[in-house]
Amino acid sequence: MDFNFTEEQDMVRDGLSRLVREEYDWETRRGVVNSDSGWRPEIWARLAELGILGMPFSEEDGGFGGGAVDAMVVMEELGKGLVVEPFVPTVVCAGGFLKHAGTDAQKEEHIGGIVDGSRIFAFAYAEPQGRYDYADLQTTAKKDGDGYTLNGHKAVVIGAPWASHLVVTARTSGEQRDHDGVSVFIVDKSADGVTTRDYPTFDGRMASEVYFENVSVPADGLLGEEGKALPLIERVADEAIAASCAEACGAMKVAHAMTVDYSRQRKQFGVPIGSFQVLQHRMVDMYTEYEQSVSLTYLATMKLDAPEKERKLAVSAAKVRLGQAAKYIGEEAIQIHGGMGVTDELAIGGYFKRLTIFKSEFGSIDHHMKRHIALSAQ
Structure with missing residues (x-):
């Protein structure tokens, strides 16, 4: 099996390695994680300029035609510098939901913003009682006309303090731990009824407790088939x-x-x-x-x-x-x-x-x- 990387992947690795080495030394990172914002938007913009945020997306979706191996190359270099900017929540998680289940309209609305760095996502899936069970959900989304009303609490949502949007798992039917009845929604973090409590994590990133109280989610916020998202x-x-x-x-x-x-x-x-x-x-x-x-x-x-x-x-x-x-x-x-x-x-x-x-x-x-x-x- 050929484990060699392509010339393009090697170029990306070299460019990203240089950025991390020059812009993410330990003292600089300490200052960033101890600041009020906890991250550097200018680094996120640099990642967009280098095409890093668009690598895993197909050209049809507005990306650069890469995939999981490209994301692996990127993440290894980010790991070397302990980079705190939210690549996994935004590009891997939200990008993955959009690639696998997004409609053409959803892809057109969101992927371009991910690629150019203007749209940041957090993946709100964990709940205090869940213990790694993605189906153990107390957060609910009930039908309300053409849309849904969202209520619940998500814990340790990595990158949420910086996010413009959230990808949220919620129960639309069934009992708390049923495999059926689980759905996924895109929620604007600025929507009425969304509140957060932000805090730093042990390893220097930022996370939030996110609360939803009668949050209206339009029909086009649903990702994939209702109740079949597990x-x-x-x-x-x-x-x-x-x-x-x-x-x-x-x-x-x-x-x-x-x-x-x-x-x-x-x-x-x-x-x-x-x-x-x-x-x-x-x-x-x-x-x-x-x-x-x-x-x-x-x-x-x-x-x-x-x-x-x-x-x-x-x-x-x-x-x-x-x-x-x-x-x-x-x-x-x-x-x-x-x-x-x-x-x-x-x-x-x-x-x-x-x-x-x-x-x-x-x-x-x-x-x-x-x-x-x-x-x-x-």
């Missing part, structure tokens, strides 16, 4: 997991490189600690974990268009293995750096935090282990 949600979530795995690979690579570099500088007993064989073995193990993670991320990404069971097996396998690798690499990096590794002043602490949060996004290690076992038994 398979669509699972597909888009799997695409988001694959993209997040690529981001984690980028973070792991930098965390390992920082640890090796530190071991060459830090001296104990008059010699660099990197000369101690036991630490050399641990850093080799870190590198092995990283390389295995890259391979599984490639596999999961290439399986995103496979039949449902095959896709789910590959994605869950990747999430389990990368979750374990993220824990190992993050903890080893901190152990070798010592106590100073968890301070805000040292960049390795930021990579540890991001890798720690990655383990639980879109399902924990245990959740995906159970999903993989259940699918394998079928």
Whole structure:
């Protein structure tokens, strides 16, 4: 199998790597995440100018004809810089819903804004009681004339403080955990009845608790078929997991490189600690974990268009293995750096935090282990 990237993908990687290296050093990022806004709109505009936000969309939809592999290339480079701008919520999640289920009118209305950076989305799917079950919904959307009335609460909506629109999952029929009766809507965040409580996350991003109180959603806000959206949600979530795995690979690579570099500088007993064989073995193990993670991320990404069971097996396998690798690499990096590794002043602490949060996004290690076992038994 050919694992080489195209010339265009290599060019995108080089350009994005340069942007992250020059514009996203650790001190700059610290200043950004500690600011009132928590992000840099000028970086988002630069990503639009470089064509990054339009890469995964087809030319027919106003993009540049790429796909999941292109998103993987982008996310790996963003992960190297711990970039906080909302690529996954906007491009991967909202873009995925529009690509797979959007009408021509919906695509025309929204994709152009995503590509040029003027329209930012957040994916509001998690609820306090849900625990990774996309069908466990207390948020409801009831028919109201031609449209719907939306009520409920969504938790930890990443990127929502910056979003202009939300992609919201809601129950339109059935009981709280039924697989049927789940629908997806595009909601203008400025609509009457939408309120948010914004806060920073442990790893430096921004999120919101989002509340809907009698929010009117027009008929053209419905994405896909009413009540039949669970398979669509699972597909888009799997695409988001694959993209997040690529981001984690980028973070792991930098965390390992920082640890090796530190071991060459830090001296104990008059010699660099990197000369101690036991630490050399641990850093080799870190590198092995990283390389295995890259391979599984490639596999999961290439399986995103496979039949449902095959896709789910590959994605869950990747999430389990990368979750374990993220824990190992993050903890080893901190152990070798010592106590100073968890301070805000040292960049390795930021990579540890991001890798720690990655383990639980879109399902924990245990959740995906159970999903993989259940699918394998079928």
